[in-house]
Amino acid sequence: MYRVGELPLALQQAISKHVPPEAMITRIEFEGPEIAIYVRNPAVIAFRPEIARNLAKELKKRIVFRAEKDARKPQQEAIEIIKSIVPPEAEIKTIMFDEVLGEVIIKARKVGLVYGKGKTIYNKIFAETGWRPVILRAPDKESVTLNGIIDYMLRQSSYRSQILKTMGERIHRGVLFENRYVRIVALGGFMEVGRSAILVETSESRVLLDLGVNPGGTGYDMYPRLDIDEIRPEELDAVIITHAHLDHMGLVPFLFKYGFKGPVYVTKPTRDLMVLSLFDFLDVVTKEGRKPPFSQHDIRKMILHTIALDYEEVTDVTPDIKLTFYNAGHILGSAIAHLHIGEGLHNIVYTGDMKYANTRLLTKAHTKFPRVETLIIESTYGNKRQQKRSQAEAELIQWIVRTIEAKKGKVLIPVLAVGRAQEIILVIVDAIQKGYLRKVPIYIDGMIDEVTAIHLTYPEYLAPSLRKKILYGENPFTAEFLIKVEGAQMREEIINSSEPAVIIATSGMLNGGPSVEYFKNLAHDEKNTLIFVSYQVKGTLGRRVLEAGKGGKITLITPEGKLETININMDVVAIEGFSGHSDIDQLIAFLRDIEPKPKTVILNHGEPEAIRKFRRRIEAECRPGGKLEGAPFCGNIYTPQILDSIKLV
Structure with missing residues (x-):
């Protein structure tokens, strides 16, 4: 103080x-x-x-x-004042108080009416009650995860306050060293997809960009290389997470297990999705009989250290690094991280996973930044052109119609619960509403329903047309033919039923989750169809099934340790046009459009062939007449491997 x-x-x-x-x-x-x-x-x-x-x-x-x-009104008096100020049409659902920070959390159906024009009502609440308002949207389908996070943070408010003060003393203490030094170390996700992690090191700070696990890895290859001397959890200053996929954030609680006490920076949707996914990951690992790398206690500790930021909000994260998040277009809340280091010393833009094209769910990635010297860009599809989204949607509906109408079978669509599931739901709901597909049960299994609730909590992050539907009563996620699967018994009934249906289930790579159970029980029947709409990482069951195809065989190890052979008689289809990643043309377009142009480009998050081909394409476009002719990065393109370091300054 x-x-x-x-x-x-x-x-x-x-x-x-x-x-x-x-x-x-x-x-x-x-x-x-x-x-x-x-x-x-x-x-x-x-x-x-x-x-x-x-x-x-x-x-x-x-x-x-x-x-x-x-200077704050008693809570009951404050509630009465708030209800007298806010119009009833706002439909306030809950009012909660944080005694330590002096905040009042107001959950309402129509948050705009709580803010008022020009934040007039918001300001009046603060003036008349002394409580600083925090306004949250209460959608038709509320998020259990978000409610749990709020409740936990309120119960631990005194502890969180002390954490924030400790962090603040570190962040605002001023720069101790004047060395002009910046380097990055590749800890994971270089010349591979999975376990993304980058150490950004200055003379003053050590910050991690992402910290994920490899869903298809085993043993040593599953986790980033945290065994180097520079990585001592207790000495790290901050962790910055770009989005809530396990290959980018699945190991964050591990740091708290071993002494990390710093902040974790995320967007608000990423915080909620990250917590949900981590608890699910822990559950899956435990059920498979594997030793988890962290505990529920570590996740809860992480929650108290997490600081949620809005897009384009400049924030000090260490004495010499400022962070700004920008929309990445990949999944809800996904962010491109812009690091401003020192007093204009160096600027890094890290795309994380990004999509440079509009989708039904999100708008395309941001390309305008204050300054950029180094760009670290994902290369997942650096060697491929994807289908146009319209073609992918048409192909999906054609396969569903063929399976349901001609073969009277079931369609299994394994999905990533975050992003891909919601995209597929939007496509199918639209097809049914337009009459392209007759109404059949669309079963939603896994944590998709809860993830969708988080999407509905943050409509401002969604594509404008979808946001308008959600806010004005045409919510496609509440269609009557979308049926949530409630437990194992209902799942068994769906499998044994002769009724044609579409099953959208996690996980998208068949590496756990209910989709594996459906696959094992539906694969033998040629009436059925398996449609992959996500990238299948090497080493996952999904990749093995895709490579085996119809007529192939897959051997699994059961939880009891026995070998089980699955004959694949169902159709196996991969539709890549739904990817939340940019294909090679979109990546080149991003490099063409980014402003200002970086001096150095570093390629990551791609298998070796994808990265090599992407680099060759960049070099070709740098030649006279190419789309990137004259770009300052044309002679400075790096393709590091794990444990390589690059001195940027």
Whole structure:
């Protein structure tokens, strides 16, 4: 805790310049990446939002004003004030209080009415109650995961407050070393797909970009290389997660098991999806009789250290690194990470997984940045052109119609619960509504329903046309023919039924989840069809089934340790046009459109042939007349392998 006179001179001067004395500042706290200014007269600040904006602009820091505890109304009185201010049409569902941080969490059906035009209602709530509002959307289908996260964080609010203060002291303490030094170390996801992890090291900081597991790996190859000297969990400053797929975030709780005490930066949807996926991953690993790399306790600890950011919100994550997330177009909340290092020393853009094309679910990846010297770009489909999305959708519906109408069989579509499942649901619902496909039961199995609830909580992250449908009563995810599978008994009934149906089940690579159970029981019948709509990583059951094809055989090891042979008599189809990754043409288009142009390009997240072909294509486009002619990165394209390091400055 600081009084104004105890702060660095520049901060003192800025506060004195912008904050009126009648606000009555009592103390200043460094709370994670934010500077929290506590006041006794919140009305002065609430009705003049330009104070916080101007202060943040001058200091280039995130500023938040909070009311001191004795300036807040009692909770019941605050509830009555809030309900009198907010119009009934907002349909407030829940009001909760964080006593430690002085926040009131308001969940409502129509959040725009809680904010009011120009945030007038929001500001009035803060002014009249002293509680700083946090507004959340309450969709028709509420997320159990998000409710659990909120409840847990409120119960642990005192502990989280101490964590934020400890983080804040570290982030805002100022730079100790003046060495001009930046390098990256490839820990995973280079010349391969899976276990993505990159160490960004400066003279001041050590930050991890992603920390995933390889879903098709075994033993040593399943996890990133955390065994090098530079990786001591207790000495890491921060972890930045681009999105909630296991190959990018599946090992984050492991760090907390071994002493990491720093922040984990994500977008809000990524936080919720990450928590859901990690608990599911732990459950699957345990059921398979494998030793999990972390426990539920480690996940819960991670939750308390997680800081959720919005797109295009500049945030200090270490004394010499600022982070900004931008839309990556891959899955809900997926982000391109922009790192601004030092006082203009170096800028890194890391795409994570990204899609440079609009889809039914999301808008395409962002390409405009303040500065870029180094671009780290994914290369999953660096050697392929994908189907056009319209062709992929038509092919999917054709296979479903053929299976259901001509063969009276069942269609099994293994999906990634996050993103791909929602895309496929949208395509099928649209086909039924337009009469291209007759109404048949569409069974949804696994954690898809909960993931969809998280999508509905954050419609602002979705494509504009879909967002409009959700907000104005045409929600495609609530169609009456979408049926959630409730447990093993219902699953068995679906398998044994003679009724044609579509089954959308996790996981997308047949490496666990209910899709494996459906496959084992449906594969023998030639009336049925298996449709892959996701990339099948080497080593997964899905890849083996795809390579074996119809007429092939697959040998599995049962949970009891016995060998089981599956005869594949069903049709096996792979439709790649649904990928959340960019194909080679989209990757080149991204390099063409990115502004400003980087000086160095580093290729990752691709199998060796994909990366080699992508590099050759870049070099070809750099020649006279090519799409990338004259780009400054044309002579600086790197394709590192695991444990390679590149000194950027």
